[in-house]
Amino acid sequence: MTTLAIDIGGTKLAAALVDDALNLLERRELPTPASKTTDALCAALQTLVEPLYPRATRVAIASTGIIRDGVLLAINPLNLGGLLNFPLTKTLEAITGLPTLAVNDAQAAAWAEYHALHDDYRDMVFLTVSTGVGGGVIINGKPIAGTGGLAGYLGHTLADPNGPMCGCGRRGCVEAIASGRGIAAAAEGELAGCDAKTIFIRAGQGDEQAIQLIHRSAQTLARLIADVKATTDCQCVVIGGSVGLAEGYLARVETCLAQEPAVYQVTLQSAHYRHDAGLLGAALLAQGEQS
Numbered sequence: 691m692t693t694l695a696i697d698i699g700g701t702k703l704a705a706a707l708v709d710d711a712l713n714l715l716e717r718r719e720l721p722t723p724a725s726k727t728t729d730a731l732c733a734a735l736q737t738l739v740e741p742l743y744p745r746a747t748r749v750a751i752a753s754t755g756i757i758r759d760g761v762l763l764a765i766n767p768l769n770l771g772g773l774l775n776f777p778l779t780k781t782l783e784a785i786t787g788l789p790t791l792a793v794n795d796a797q798a799a800a801w802a803e804y805h806a807l808h809d810d811y812r813d814m815v816f817l818t819v820s821t822g823v824g825g826g827v828i829i830n831g832k833p834i835a836g837t838g839g840l841a842g843y844l845g846h847t848l849a850d851p852n853g854p855m856c857g858c859g860r861r862g863c864v865e866a867i868a869s870g871r872g873i874a875a876a877a878e879g880e881l882a883g884c885d886a887k888t889i890f891i892r893a894g895q896g897d898e899q900a901i902q903l904i905h906r907s908a909q910t911l912a913r914l915i916a917d918v919k920a921t922t923d924c925q926c927v928v929i930g931g932s933v934g935l936a937e938g939y940l941a942r943v944e945t946c947l948a949q950e951p952a953v954y955q956v957t958l959q960s961a962h963y964r965h966d967a968g969l970l971g972a973a974l975l976a977q978g979e980q981s
């Protein structure tokens with residue numbers, strides 16, 4: 691069977707055809723539209739999948755937000771241009787005429803990354819540092835989503851009670867500081883208005899403010915990882931997302947984590963499937979549903 695896998699993030703939409711051996715056959719990408727109405731996202735998804743779906747037999751979606759009864763509910767609507775909810779499975783079923791499964795992006799990515807790990811690892815946590823900060827938790831070989839789908843929303847745990855407001859309505863979430871949007875929002879002076887990608891480039895050129903902004907993100911993530919270790923006793927934390935995968939970022943997080951007491955140390959790895967972990971995790975979950 692060929693799965694049309696779709697990844698809906700706050701910055702980019704990706705789609706690919708995936709075969710049963712988890713090979714990516716063809717991949718396309720588009721920017722996520724910034725619009726409070728559902729029409730723009732519908733239209734972008736239609737453009738994205740049109741060349742692919744005639745060769746697929748099912749659709750599997752990894753999406754930012756809580757996915758409840760096939761509807762995307764944003765915890766942080768700012769990540770989606772203010773869009774609060776979106777009828778995700780209904781939209782893709784209408785476009786493609788195919789059975790459609792939708793899950794949270796980080797939970798999907800965690801599932802793919804879990805399958806790429808050493809067999810002895812039964813407890814792992816995936817963190818995406820991207821537009822937001824997402825989390826997926828696997829305990830004893832099983833993904834944990836909770837009854838309402840909120841389990842593993844590690845980006846919305848508290849990093850600093852005096853920190854910036856998060857789009858979820860809480861002050862000082864990890865996401866408000868460590869995410870791509872959080873990094874960009876804190877930029878001042880000549881970096882004001884730059885996105886996280888540009889700030890990483892400036893840091894590489896030696897810009898002191900850019901280096902500090904990235905350090906603040908990495909430090910915040912390392913403290914979250916110590917909390918995650920204390921909560922789950924996981925054997926491994928896998929980091930993905932474009933910020934998480936940016937050159938030098940993981941090494942900074944490792945340096946910050948090394949400053950925490952020994953009991954909170956845990957193996958850190960970059961996502962094996964890099965930017966495709968969400969796509970492949972959704973495809974894998976769809977395979978599991980039908981086996």
Ligand code: ADP
Pocket residue numbers: 698699700701702703722819820821822869870871885886887888890931932933936937
């Ligand atoms: P999404 O959140 O849509 O899944 P990404 O994982 O690409 O998408 O994350 C988007 C965030 O990552 C944005 O804040 C963007 O500025 C930042 N980003 C994109 N590419 C890079 C890069 N090469 N280095 C650092 N940050 C990046």
Ligand code: BMX
Pocket residue numbers: 698699700701753754755756763764765766767769770794795796818819820821822823824825845846865
């Ligand atoms: C936010 C939240 C999570 C998501 C995470 C990473 C929304 C719309 N999304 O915390 O569901 O997993 O961002 O998402 O509330 P990404 O867009 O950065 O990949």
Ligand code: ZN
Pocket residue numbers: 766845846847856857858859860863865866
């Ligand atoms: Zn929050």
